[in-house]
Amino acid sequence: MDFSDSPEEARFRAEARAWLEKHVPSERELAGMDEVERCKYWQKRKYDAGWACIRWPKEYGGRDSSAMQQVIWNQEESRLSPPTGVLSIGQGMAAPTLMQWANEEVKRKHLPPLASGEHIWCQLFSEPASGSDLAALRMRAEREGDDWILNGQKIWTSGAHYSDYGIVVVRSDPTVPKHQGLTYFFVDMKSAGIETRPIKQISGDSNFNEVYFNDVRVPDRQRLGAVGQGWQVSMTTLMHERLAIGGGGGLNTRHLFRLAEQTEIDGRPAIEDRAVRARLAHWYCREMGLKYTGYRAMTALSRGEIPGPENSISKLVGAVQSQDMASFAMDLLEFCGAVMQRDLAAGEGQLGYAFLGSPGIRIAGGSDEIMLNILAERVLGMPQDPRVDKGIPFHEIATGSKN
Amino acid sequence: MNFELSDDQKLVREQARAFLDEHCPPSVVRCILEGEEPYDRELWRGIASLGWLGTTIPVSYGGLGLSHYELCVMAEELGRATAPVPFSSSVYFAAEALLLAGSEEQKQEWLPQLAIGEAIGTLAVAEGPGRPVPSQLKTRVSSGVMSGEKYPVPDGDVADFVVVVAQDAALGKPSMFLVRGEHLNRRTIETVDRTRSHAWIEANDAPVECMGVAGQGWELLENLMNRAAVLFAWEQVGGSDAALEQARQYSLERYAFGRPIGSFQAIKHKLAHAYVNNTLARSNCYYGIWALANDAPELPLAAATARVSASQAYYYSSKENIQTHGGMGFTWEFDCQFHYRRAKLLSLAVGSETWWQERLVTAYEQANAA
Structure with missing residues (x-):
């Protein structure tokens, strides 16, 4: 075992680092731009130099790099934290779905603008009545000549208001069992009949939207996969989503150690308190476990192998731990743990912010419970729950009132 | 980045698993759980004959001279099988202590025997309930002889020698010592896991040898x-x-x-x-x-x-x-x-x-x- 790069990897890292250090824009350069403009600005610069979406084939705007080079690139890029957030759904989820399911013409038309940052894409999957049970979605698609007419509502759509395109899965046939009646499209978000409304979260942020479709016309050539194959296509997207959503945010044990050194209990640094030390040790072990699990996955990539299922534990472990650590950190501050007033709170209220933001991470991209089901079924090979809606035509399935 | 065991090390694991599947099925574990034998002697001989006990012991002392990477996959497999043998005492404690702190003479005497399972060694730290503290060790060594009691000592009832941390009266600090089994009073004691034998041991002016630098026990x-x-x-x-x-x-x-x-x-x-x-x-x-x-x-x-x-x-x-x-x-x-x-x-x-x-x-x- 060793933690060093192979000579080839080291060469690539040096090349990537040199380019990044020279070209990542300064805060002054970005002044006056909003987040979307910043991301597009940086993406365009990478694209023009051949450093965008490097794992993609060159003909679609990539660099034909290996998975390991992608990992190295991500490490080096994140070291300098340039703006990239708003592009991740399009590049990380929509693009892999297009690569697997779209025809050559669509790929050549839509992948390069995704790579260059010209187009931003969003994902329209969840609905008010179908979250964990995604296949229960209701948005209708009805055929009309060469077009489809879409009606219904999507929810939890990040970035819908600034996206150019969206990937959407809809019900094309309610008379067959639920998984069989779905079809997958990509839609122009500027189409007539699409209305986007932001959702305010408990953190006060509005990262997500509700998106209403009223007689939205979508050409059949924007279908991905066969009619009725929407579920399989969705699986491609979701597999990539779970890789994309990481450990889930802000707080790590390094912050917690520092806070425990700076805060006092009974006139002594909190870090000297036995109970505090035990909690820190517990979380540290889990955080390091994730880190070294990542190292194992990287090793597999470096050898041209596919990483095992271990990786799917990252969000499951990271999200709830971030929540618990935020709560514990607030306890350390005693009365002041509640304060979020920026000029008075420790770390400008970041703890309270992490506390209020973490519930969302435990839900997004597959709730903790769904992740546990996936681990049990796909990794441990345990049986699915018997499903009362199995084999029943969708329109005959019972629904509750909490829709 | 290479954060993975090598193919050779994985092969060692496969071979260890195959051996233990055959020679350490649950019936072997149960036999020790229900019987009076301290460990499974046949399994121990088998493990010794494969060389596992000398994995990290240098070739010059009769071992295989391999690395801890090979040892860890054996440990994993012994854990899987809940093997009823004094492996951890002899290998993780005794052999490691000798390699860390043993004199040339001590190594020459004990390592070759440990490597082939002729001798069993162990480590004695605890002196009853509670977390051991260096300043409060009751076991004392004075003028080359040791007095005091230690329990529980894993495999202390069958060990040919015991590595002991005891108060070094001349220095007022703990030192590490080696004491031979024949100089100890000892009896087997019940623990939560009868498939691994434990003992209470007592020394009454037992002759000891110092290991490593005195006072750095x-x-x-x-x-x-x-x-x-x-x-x-x-x-x-x-x-x-x-x-x-x-x-x-x-x-x-x-x-x-x-x-x-x-x-x-x-x-x-x-x-x-x-x-x-x-x-x-x-x-x-x-x-x-x-x-x-x-x-x-x-x-x-x-x-x-x-x-x-x-x-x-x-x-x-x-x-x-x-x-x-x-x-x-x-x-x-x-x-x-x-x-x-x-x-x-x-x-x-x-x-x-x-x-x-x-x-x-x-x-x-x-x-x-x-």
């Missing part, structure tokens, strides 16, 4: 504990995986309410949590074995991290294995008890989870102060 012990902790963690992870597999298998075969109990989320989520714990612990064990094999300065923190997560993982999977088995799980007849007993024993064998959490934070502070 506690520092040597800390180092020895860090090294052993990594290997114990591998045993724990092996056991924890096996306990999870046992629970999973049963959940597929046992039906209730007209379906396999493994199809209920209450069971699936429980076992998925065990899988997560095991995965985290295993990854921490990788880092631990890297630190051990390279004698890296990160060893204290790496060992504590592996140790804490492995203790937690094995405790969880072994107790939830019984829970998944329902009523039959807590019967003497079923084998679920093997992992439950062993998980607790191993989590105490080189210091409790609480102690290691404390060691972890101390190591973290030291690493970050440096």
